[in-house]
Amino acid sequence: MAASLIMASQTNISTDQSALLALKDRITTDPQNMILTNWSTTSPVCNWVGVTCGARHHRVTFLNISYFGLAGTIPPELGNLSFLVELLIKNNSFHGPLPQESARLQRLKFISFRFNNFKGIIPSWFGSLSKLQAFDLYGNQFSGYIPAAIFNLSALKVINLSYNQLSGSIPKEIGNLTMLKEIKLDGNNFKELPNEIGTLDQLEELYLQFNALQGPIPMALFNMSSLIILTFFRNNLTGSLPDNICQHLPNIxxxxxxxxxxxxxxxxxxxxxxQLLSLQLGMNSFSGSIPTDIANLTQIKMISLSYNHLTGT
Incomplete structure (x- = not known):
């Protein structure tokens, strides 16, 4: 029995080794020589740079090859890392398609492909990673819409799709992600914001800077008592703000x-x-006087009201 367990363990870790060697074969640039020399069959997989194995199953659970300056593509064999919990390839130059086989990474909780050169639509298979808690594609060239399948990820706490080329409306199904704490969609071309964001009662950070949002802000957003950061800097939003804007934003x-x-x-x-530290309302068409209440914001460090139509003292 013991011998068969050892054999099974070796087979499993050899599967992980084969998957990582397939990734190594796809790497065309390795300026720091982090992968091409270190990932060698002469040493155990769990000792390879960027690789961490779990103590219980002796399988690859973490792969972090961020900031290595690598270029290349992602092989379908990466989907064989069936115990992988965290996949981080930040700040490299990976490109090409993201293989469908990666949908097999059913233990994955954290994924970051930020600052690479991926383009095209965001694959819908991301929506099958049911344990995913953090989903980060910041700083690529993804275009089109956010795939509807993403809004099935009920465990998701952080979604960061900032600085891509996404467009259209932010789907109302985002309201399904009730565990969300951070939504970061800066630097895209979104035009419409759904009321359903206002139902996310755990949301702490909402970043929608540098988009093309139109119309008024849904009033539900000003009832989100969990919010700490709310930023719509540089959009095309219109309308007026509620006089009691702070009534339900005690943590902003x-x-x-x-x-x-x-x-x-x-x-x-x-x-x-x-708790307000920064208030930026400049470059709008606000009129009237500056309310005296602002002087009572004792924690404030920055106030910008410039380039409006304000009058009085």
Whole structure:
């Protein structure tokens, strides 16, 4: 029995070794010589740079080859790393298609492909990674829409698709992701924001800077008591702000609505925003006077009201 278990363990780790060697074969540039010399069959897989194995099953659980300056493509064999929990390939120059076989990584909780050269649509197979908690594609060239399958990821806490070339509406199904704490969609071409974001009662950070959002902000967003950061810097949002903007934002620390097309008076009731550190409302069309309540924001470090139509003292 013991011998057969040892044999099974060797077979399993050899599967992981074969998958990683397939990745090595796809690497065309390795300026720091991190992979091409270190990943060798003369040493155990679990000792390879960027590779961590679990103590219980002796399988590859973490793969972190970030900041190595690598170029190449992702092989389908990577989907054979069936015990993988964390996959980080940040700050490299990987490109080409993301293979469908990666959908087999059913233990995966954290994935980051940020700052690579991936393009095309975001593959829908990401939506089958049911344990995924953090999904980071920041700084690539993905285009098109966010695939609907992503909104099946009920364990997701962080979604970061910033600085790609995504467009259209942010799907209302984002309201299904009730565990979300961070939504980061800066630097895309989204035009519409759904009311359903306002139902995410654990959301702490909402980044939608540098997009093409139009129309008014859904009022539900100003009822999200969990919010710490809310930033819509540089969009095409219109309408006015509620006078009691702070009433249901007790934890807000950063509120940035600058470079939009808001109009009307500034909100007058700021006292409930006791944690506010940064208030940026410049480059809009606000009119009237500066409310005296702003002077009572004792934690504030930055206020920008420039380039509006404000009057008075």
């Amino acid at each position: 620390q950063e509120l940035s609505l600058a470079y939009n097309q808001f109009e009307g008076p500034l909100p007058s009731k700021w006292l409930p925003c006791t």
